[in-house]
Amino acid sequence: MRLFALALSLVGTMTLAEEVTTYQLDNGMDVVVIEDHRAPVVVHMLWYKAGSADEPAGVSGIAHFLEHLLFKATENVESGEFQRVVAENGGSDNAFTSYDYTGYFQRVAADRLPLMMQYEADRMNNLVLTEEDIVAERGVILEERNQRTENSPGALAREQMMAAQYQNHGYGVPIIGWMHEMEQLDMQDALAFYDLYYSPNNTILVVAGDVEPDEVLALAEQYYGPIPAEPDLPERVRPQEPPQRAERRLVFEDPRVAQPYVTRTYLAPERDAGAQEDAAALTYLAEILGGSSFTSVLPVALQFDTNTAIYAGAFYSGVSLDDTTFGLTVAPAEGVTLQDAEDAMDATLAQFMEVGIAPDRMEALRTQLRAGEIYARDDVGGLARRYGAALTSGLTVEDVQAWPDVLQAVTAEDVMGVAARVLNRDRAVTAYVVPSREILQ
Template sequence: MKPGIWPVVAILTVAAPAAAAAGLFNPSTFTLDNGMQVVVVENHRAPVVAHWVWYKVGTADSPVGKSGLPHYLEHLMFKGTDKIPPGEFSKIVARLGGNDNAMTSYDFTAYFQMIARDRLETVMEMEADRMVNLRITEEDSVTERDVILEERRSRVDNEPASLLGERLAAVQYLNHPYRLPVIGWFHEIQSFTREDALAFYRTWYAPNNAILVVVGDITAEELKPLAERTYGRIPARPVPARERLKEPPQASERVVELRHERVRQPSVTLSYLAPSYNTEGGERAYALEVLAELFGSGTTSRLYRALVVDKGLAAGAGAFYRGSSLDETTFRIYATPRPGVALEEVEAALDEEIAKLLAGEITEEEVARVKKRMLAEATYARDSLSGVARIFGVALTTGQTVEDVEAWPRRIEAVTVEEVRAAAREVLKPERSVRGRLLPPMREARK
């Protein structure tokens, strides 16, 4: 078991599975009597299925002073039940010929298995069992806490880019819990107890706060009785609303500089507060996706061509935007200078390219070409069982619907050049930004 931290929906409640209108994935959906939502996407190329259970809770829902507690619980979910001995969950899946894993992000926690179709009910029984019957010993709670502390040391504290990412988030969000590290702050991880984990588990882990997504060689009609025999036997229970602190208006540009002995090549990142699909201004999310693709996705993007190819100043440059977020998200732009090129020179060139966007220098031809590429990539995404499961799971846990996922191609196709220009002007504002610089240590002046 390798628990992980993760960096495209209200499902119709019907008596029988209902197929969504023809679209990108053509899913079927139904809801169990206990409120558990189910999505099924058929793919009959091989007798295999991806089985995912998503909980609508993540690091942004951590109790005060316990950042990263959802990730801690994710680790402990593999410690066993009365039916499954400690540490045996993943071994059983492996003996069945499958593999499993888990991941935690700001808005969700997910557990998944890739398994042969004829072994699916077994892993469904196992997953349903640990939804309500988790057993945690004091020894296990201490051991996993130490494992996570070591994970933090190796993946964050010894990685300058990860440290800068944490500080960017902490400064970008003045009040909202997205400012917290998904893994948690070191000193707060040290405070985790068995009782903390069990209290969180009993609060959030319930069928009516979970979503089942199954993709592969199965139909909704075949899955429904399996789901009723396994998850359907678990009673629903009250789950609190996800009430989070609101972000106040941001009125000033912020700068974060991190110097670290492990930095060999500096870099700069600009992070802008941006709407997600689920927030006020969410109608701009599709235009922001097109903007990120046009400006900074891949070697054919405008930023890469300008800084890396044409001017030869940068070793890398790009932009990315994550629209699937329960609350306000970020639009980020980054660049790394070539050896021998000053970071200030790259920053100036990057700012110049941003200024061109804000001046409206985006053509209809650019937008049309980028949209065509995005739609082609979406078509290819259908071939990945786990990829499709992730798209629906992330969407459902962050306020979208099955219909939103299926409508994505149509909505991207409808984005106009004027909407892309307007989205750039609305989001790429200095007062909503944090500029982060990753730098090597300052050299002492020679005596």
């Protein structure tokens, strides 16, 4: 109980860590400014509310392919010029594609911000592709899939899990795309996606660092303001999952698997605007079941109290436009079968549902989450990503700012309630990942 007292002495109430100002331009573009004046540096991020789950059927990977192609020429700029200018100014840049968003960012000296906006606004509207671009860059994304997925049995297994989990929703299709469809992606596919989704009324601009909000707004109006909104931007409604009526199980076999493991994902609610409580409770549940190798329920039961596993963990991330997943993984100790490992995992979950959560455990987690907000202030790029990801996943600035308090308000009863609803094998996919089925005999 000494620890309990210590925990309580920490930061009493949540104060908002960051100085945030928001605007919306007349063309519908949202602007978020996060001030951090410790160093003369700025992060400029443009987030499009378009990810792989927004792709039409049959052209999987087009959102990610387009992200690569955005570094090619525009009507005003040579291929590769933007990246070169960023480098010449000592900055770094990159881009990323997820299920729900595509983002581009540069990190540069703060007085370079207008230059970054000039180029980023230009490529929102003026991309000019050639057939050579398509052929060479398609080779690159195919090799990217080789590197990330084809060469990694773990990644292939995750892809199969997602495909089994989502039978109707785009989350069942890999972000990078299925190989056979990637091979066929062409210029028209890319431009169709670009023309529809790369529009100011579909973007969030996040500028974080040594900047004044008024100056950022003036620059945003100057560079992004003239770009007209896309009138035909579709509403973001995707096919949802039907009720799952049967447990789904699969065996993924690949001789390159060195360490067999059992992994399970349950369909789970995500953070919704104005309703983040379930997601907050699931965030605690993941920590309580598997967030710490030393103090969480599954590792303690399977790695310490018994020698069943060499690894046990739980995963949940609430930032997602549509229903997300809650995951568990157990890698059995030598001599323990996957069936025994899974049975032990289920027995541990059943016992957890009976015994519940110790009050000091909840308090320790609240403390860590509060401390996490202090540490987060040291990483302004991380804060920028927090806003960008949330605002492209159906959340608002108010939701982002309320989230630390929503987390603090979670009770043990909330966690047990959401656990009872989510940890249901009829709404889950369970996979055995093995080098060969022979080890299952």
